[in-house]
Amino acid sequence: MRVIQEPDQALAMHRLMVLSRCLDEICCRESPHWFPSEGEEAVPVGAFYGLGPEDVCAPNYRGAPVVYLMRGVSLEQVWAGILGKRTGFVRGRHYGFTAPVQLRVLPFLAGDLGPLISQATGAAFAQKYRGSDAVTVVSFGDGTSNRGDFHEAVNLGAAWQLPVVYVIQNNQYAISMPIGRATAVKALVDRALGYGIRGVAVDGNDVLSVHAIVAEAVRRARAGLGPTLVEALTYRVRGHFAGDGAPYRPADEAEAWRERDPIRRLEEQLGQAGLLGPKDAQAVWATARAEVEEARRAAQAHPEIQPTDLGLDQLFATPVEGS
Amino acid sequence: MAGRRLTFGEAIIEAIRDEMRRDGRVFLLGQDIGPFGGALKSTQGLWEEFGPGRVYDTPISESAMAGVCIGAALEGLRPILDIAFGEFLACAMPQLALHAPAAHWETLGAARVPLTVRTKVGEGPYRGHPQCVEAWFTHVPGLKVVMPATPADAKGLMTAAIRDDDPVLVFEHMFLYHGLREEVPEGPHLVPIGPAAVRRPGRDVTIAATGWMVQRALQVAGQCAAEGIEVEVLDLRTLAPLDVPALLASVGRTGRLVVAHEAWKVGGLGAEVAATVAEQAFGALKAPIVRVGAPHTPVPMHPTLRRAFLPDAERIGAAVRAVLAYSR
Numbered sequence: 342m343r344v345i346q347e348p349d350q351a352l353a354m355h356r357l358m359v360l361s362r363c364l365d366e367i368c369c370r371e372s373p374h375w376f377p378s379e380g381e382e383a384v385p386v387g388a389f390y391g392l393g394p395e396d397v398c399a400p401n402y403r404g405a406p407v408v409y410l411m412r413g414v415s416l417e418q419v420w421a422g423i424l425g426k427r428t429g430f431v432r433g434r435h436y437g438f439t440a441p442v443q444l445r446v447l448p449f450l451a452g453d454l455g456p457l458i459s460q461a462t463g464a465a466f467a468q469k470y471r472g473s474d475a476v477t478v479v480s481f482g483d484g485t486s487n488r489g490d491f492h493e494a495v496n497l498g499a500a501w502q503l504p505v506v507y508v509i510q511n512n513q514y515a516i517s518m519p520i521g522r523a524t525a526v527k528a529l530v531d532r533a534l535g536y537g538i539r540g541v542a543v544d545g546n547d548v549l550s551v552h553a554i555v556a557e558a559v560r561r562a563r564a565g566l567g568p569t570l571v572e573a574l575t576y577r578v579r580g581h582f583a584g585d586g587a588p589y590r591p592a593d594e595a596e597a598w599r600e601r602d603p604i605r606r607l608e609e610q611l612g613q614a615g616l617l618g619p620k621d622a623q624a625v626w627a628t629a630r631a632e633v634e635e636a637r638r639a640a641q642a643h644p645e646i647q648p649t650d651l652g653l654d655q656l657f658a659t660p661v662e663g664s
Numbered sequence: 665m666a667g668r669r670l671t672f673g674e675a676i677i678e679a680i681r682d683e684m685r686r687d688g689r690v691f692l693l694g695q696d697i698g699p700f701g702g703a704l705k706s707t708q709g710l711w712e713e714f715g716p717g718r719v720y721d722t723p724i725s726e727s728a729m730a731g732v733c734i735g736a737a738l739e740g741l742r743p744i745l746d747i748a749f750g751e752f753l754a755c756a757m758p759q760l761a762l763h764a765p766a767a768h769w770e771t772l773g774a775a776r777v778p779l780t781v782r783t784k785v786g787e788g789p790y791r792g793h794p795q796c797v798e799a800w801f802t803h804v805p806g807l808k809v810v811m812p813a814t815p816a817d818a819k820g821l822m823t824a825a826i827r828d829d830d831p832v833l834v835f836e837h838m839f840l841y842h843g844l845r846e847e848v849p850e851g852p853h854l855v856p857i858g859p860a861a862v863r864r865p866g867r868d869v870t871i872a873a874t875g876w877m878v879q880r881a882l883q884v885a886g887q888c889a890a891e892g893i894e895v896e897v898l899d900l901r902t903l904a905p906l907d908v909p910a911l912l913a914s915v916g917r918t919g920r921l922v923v924a925h926e927a928w929k930v931g932g933l934g935a936e937v938a939a940t941v942a943e944q945a946f947g948a949l950k951a952p953i954v955r956v957g958a959p960h961t962p963v964p965m966h967p968t969l970r971r972a973f974l975p976d977a978e979r980i981g982a983a984v985r986a987v988l989a990y991s992r
Binding site: 397430431432434435439441442443447448450451453455456457458459460461462463464465466467468470489490493494496497500652655656657658659661662663 | 691717722723725727728729730731732733734735736737738739740741758759762763764766767768769770771772773774775776778805806808828829830856857858859902905907908909910
């Protein structure tokens with residue numbers, strides 16, 4: 342049995358994972374295009390929990406909204422973005438789940454994956470340039486870890502010993518491509534050796550372990566000991582998008598991984614430690630469901646985006662005269 | 665100081681040096697820009713003055729270099745990304761053509777990317793890396809693209825680029841780099857991003873040109889003057905956003921337009937210039953617009969083929985005579 346060192350943290354992470362799941366369930370129900378995060382919540386919650394306001398977060402798109410909640414964004418505001426309301430952070434100009442850069446979350450700026458890893462490395466560069474002790478945590482999928490962007494960014498972050506933690510949210514599928522067919526390495530964490538940095542593998546369905554491992558990497562980065570590559574092994578129990586039935590993989594695979602659900606795992610750990618009984622857990626779920634539903638209702642009343650919001654005059658921060 | 669004559673390359677370095685002295689957030693990042701001094705000596709003296717804490721030599725990884733600059737810019741720094749040659753921009757396209765230009769608009773202004781990208785293009789002393797790729801970027805909303813044609817403009821536009829809060833690409837033409845000297849103002853010298861410049865006034869025909877072709881257009885204008893033809897040479901110098909009012913005003917005076925650039929003609933900036941004038945000033949035109957640009961092949965390496973490839977004064981002169989000879 343695991344000793345839970347910080348009961349308040351564990352309970353807070355439980356609540357966040359439950360909120361994330363409740364949000365995800367509704368999004369999957371309402372939109373076949375939603376990118377589901379069911380079963381992967383331990384990675385964003387564990388990796389980004391407890392960072393300070395000066396630290397920079399660059400979460401993987403799958404499951405990112407829960408990181409915004411941790412940065413202090415309200416559920417209603419998260420919904421405003423997802424529902425494409427005028428009050429969303431990007432007012433319909435990009436994916437509704439795009440990050441609030443105001444809170445030091447790096448935004449998704451385009452649809453391709455990988456460039457964010459370099460941008461996060463650049464945020465860490467700025468932190469070091471200024472001599473602050475802030476750090477940057479960036480997460481991305483196993484598929485993205487095969488891109489040149491990953492290689493170039495991690496190599497540079499390692500060469501310059503930047504205060505950055507690279508977290509692979511290995512859900513084992515890049516849309517339909519299983520990781521075992523995408524690379525010959527046995528474990529993605531082994532790549533750390535090729536960059537001369539520390540690499541740590543962690544059970545990505547155990548939020549307490551994910552948090553402990555990433556928090557240690559964050560401490561090292563803050564102390565000037567350079568980057569760590571963390572591989573958090575989890576599984577995408579739904580399709581790439583909600584409408585994707587994932588017929589390209591064995592039918593029983595997802596069911597086996599559902600048995601290892603990270604929220605249930607944490608509830609067992611909390612139960613054994615005497616911190617959360619079954620009734621308490623039920624109450625957390627009921628409260629979270631109600632909060633998510635209520636926030637959604639509130640956001641639905643927000644103003645709609647108008648054609649004039651195209652923002653032809655907002656292209657530049659420094660306007661060009663005569664154009 | 666009077667009579668202070670600098671080359672194009674020296675003027676650019678002076679702009680970077682002055683801005684780095686003025687603003688501690690400005691830093692330079694690129695390949696071989698440290699003790700080596702940059703390709704074509706394009707960063708000479710900067711490493712010696714500012715050291716490795718402001719001038720960062722990088723591994724060969726243009727995509728990460730660009731991404732690091734974007735991330736640093738989002739965190740409030742003002743990076744100058746040195747991409748030795750324009751063709752290497754291809755390796756950083758997602759960062760420079762998708763991510764950097766979208767940041768301000770998509771985030772309703774919450775994110776800013778005050779990034780200057782400097783790169784060398786065009787015919788140069790060793791014929792290598794000649795691809796003129798400006799049009800890859802003038803197509804993209806959210807980018808500013810400048811291409812100075814004189815040492816004074818090189819300093820002024822580089823200064824403006826570094827002080828600008830948006831991503832700006834500065835295309836430095838290699839043929840102009842060490843070739844001529846010109847008086848360049850000492851101290852802060854700002855040429856605003858946007859306005860084109862009339863390099864020589866004339867009433868018969870406008871040549872709108874970029875980079876090295878501005879020089880060649882002036883050469884043609886000189887030849888034509890001897891024949892009694894007055895050519896107006898308009899140096900576009902900011903390629904995006906285009907100075908449409910200046911273009912229309914010039915065509916309004918002359919009624920005839922030739923567009924000249926070293927880059928490929930097909931889908932090039934000249935097409936945008938010609939289409940804009942045709943759309944907005946059709947009534948002022950006395951003849952069809954003629955574009956002069958490179959033929960539709962990759963840039964050849966052998967000197968004989970290169971000469972056959974590059975737009976020259978003869979081709980620009982022929983275009984001028986063609987628009988003058990046109991009658992309905």
